[in-house]
Amino acid sequence: MIADELGLKSGSLYSHISSKDEVLTLIVKTVADAFFEAVKVASETPGNPEERLRAMCRAHLEVIDRHGLAVHVYYEEWHRLNKKSRSEIAALRKAYGDRFTEVVKAGVTDGTFRDVDVPWAVLVILSACNWAVEWYSPKGSRNPTEIADGFMDVIVAGLSANGGRSTPNRTKRKKAKTTKAKAKAPKR
Amino acid sequence: MIADELGLKSGSLYSHISSKDEVLTLIVKTVADAFFEAVKVASETPGNPEERLRAMCRAHLEVIDRHGLAVHVYYEEWHRLNKKSRSEIAALRKAYGDRFTEVVKAGVTDGTFRDVDVPWAVLVILSACNWAVEWYSPKGSRNPTEIADGFMDVIVAGLSANGGRSTPNRTKRKKAKTTKAKAKAPKR
DNA sequence: CCTACCGATCGGTAGG
DNA sequence: CCTACCGATCGGTAGG
Numbered sequence: 001m002i003a004d005e006l007g008l009k010s011g012s013l014y015s016h017i018s019s020k021d022e023v024l025t026l027i028v029k030t031v032a033d034a035f036f037e038a039v040k041v042a043s044e045t046p047g048n049p050e051e052r053l054r055a056m057c058r059a060h061l062e063v064i065d066r067h068g069l070a071v072h073v074y075y076e077e078w079h080r081l082n083k084k085s086r087s088e089i090a091a092l093r094k095a096y097g098d099r100f101t102e103v104v105k106a107g108v109t110d111g112t113f114r115d116v117d118v119p120w121a122v123l124v125i126l127s128a129c130n131w132a133v134e135w136y137s138p139k140g141s142r143n144p145t146e147i148a149d150g151f152m153d154v155i156v157a158g159l160s161a162n163g164g165r166s167t168p169n170r171t172k173r174k175k176a177k178t179t180k181a182k183a184k185a186p187k188r
Numbered sequence: 189m190i191a192d193e194l195g196l197k198s199g200s201l202y203s204h205i206s207s208k209d210e211v212l213t214l215i216v217k218t219v220a221d222a223f224f225e226a227v228k229v230a231s232e233t234p235g236n237p238e239e240r241l242r243a244m245c246r247a248h249l250e251v252i253d254r255h256g257l258a259v260h261v262y263y264e265e266w267h268r269l270n271k272k273s274r275s276e277i278a279a280l281r282k283a284y285g286d287r288f289t290e291v292v293k294a295g296v297t298d299g300t301f302r303d304v305d306v307p308w309a310v311l312v313i314l315s316a317c318n319w320a321v322e323w324y325s326p327k328g329s330r331n332p333t334e335i336a337d338g339f340m341d342v343i344v345a346g347l348s349a350n351g352g353r354s355t356p357n358r359t360k361r362k363k364a365k366t367t368k369a370k371a372k373a374p375k376r
Numbered sequence: 377c378c379t380a381c382c383g384a385t386c387g388g389t390a391g392g
Numbered sequence: 393c394c395t396a397c398c399g400a401t402c403g404g405t406a407g408g
Contacts, residue, residue: 012393020387076264113347120338121347124316131315150308158346159292159301159309200377208403
């Protein structure tokens with residue numbers, strides 16, 4: 001397919017690349033870098049934690065918007081890379097999540113956010129951002145900014161009519177938590 | 189691989205199946221049905237909308253827990269089915285989302301939830317549930333109930349320390365929304 | 377359920 | 393960058 005698109009015979013590709021694997025690795029690393037850099041920049045913009053989270057979410061969606069098919073390759077194929085490349089990607093993904101964790105923590109510290117469970121909050125935000133790859137299209141009716149705000153409006157304010165503090169069944173449920181309760185947060 | 193696992197020669201598989209595609213279709217449809225049925229049952233359990241949402245989220249995670257590899261096949265391959273099968277799956281996915289929409293709407297109506305933007309709220313919940321397939325393991329430290337509650341604790345209460353009502357930058361941002369503002373909600 | 381085989385495609389190479 | 397080729401694998405079939 002690539003050769004066709006370039007107007008070459010398939011064998012001729014190998015005067016430009018050394019293996020198919022090399023190309024896959026390049027695509028995945030490029031996208032992983034793009035995600036990390038975009039979110040890093042966004043996390044350093046001025047503003048309160050909520051505004052910074054919105055900017056990070058928007059940055060994530062802009063990468064999806066701009067990198068098109070390569071983003072799908074990233075999500076579907078990264079776990080098929082060789083061990084060394086895979087651990088490089090894993091490190092980037094961790095650093096990526098850490099940026100979100102820092103900002104949520106900053107919000108809890110400065111009182112913008114309530115005393116939320118930070119790992120779960122980060123996971124919910126990242127899930128919304130990551131899942132977008134499954135349905136987002138540049139031709140869709142909403143741009144990255146609108147989507148980021150749609151997500152964050154829900155996540156910041158929550159569903160509850162009373163701010164989520166003192167829901168009747170809340171304490172009851174908490175007591176039922178015994179097994180595996182002190183669980184560590186998942187990476188993504 | 190399948191033949192090896194069964195102790196057969198690969199050609200012998202074709203006395204049991206008619207094509208590879210048939211098997212793929214069967215796997216995808218089985219999982220799609222499992223998701224729909226599990227969430228349907230959960231959505232019909234007694235309780236207030238918040239409790240029902242928790243039950244639906246838990247049901248989703250239990251399907252991921254029990255169907256293992258088949259769930260990954262479902263997520264990665266469903267869009268490669270033929271047109272007819274694909275539209276069957278699309279219908280199930282829509283019905284699946286509609287269940288969540290109904291329950292969130294019920295919560296807004298009965299006053300449990302604030303006047304949240306329902307499509308965005310549903311998308312955030314479904315994103316968390318769906319993305320779980322990327323990191324969940326039955327060997328992990330948290331079971332489906334704990335995960336569902338982890339998600340829902342965040343989404344119900346939100347991040348904001350003041351319930352998300354009257355954040356200073358909120359009205360400012362709303363005014364900036366002009367292009368594509370009356371967008372329809374994405375399916376997933 | 378096996379043996380034996382099919383055409384197609386895959387990633388890749390030699391030699392020009 | 394092409395021609396011409398490699399061995400391996402794929403989904404699948406005939407005939408027993």
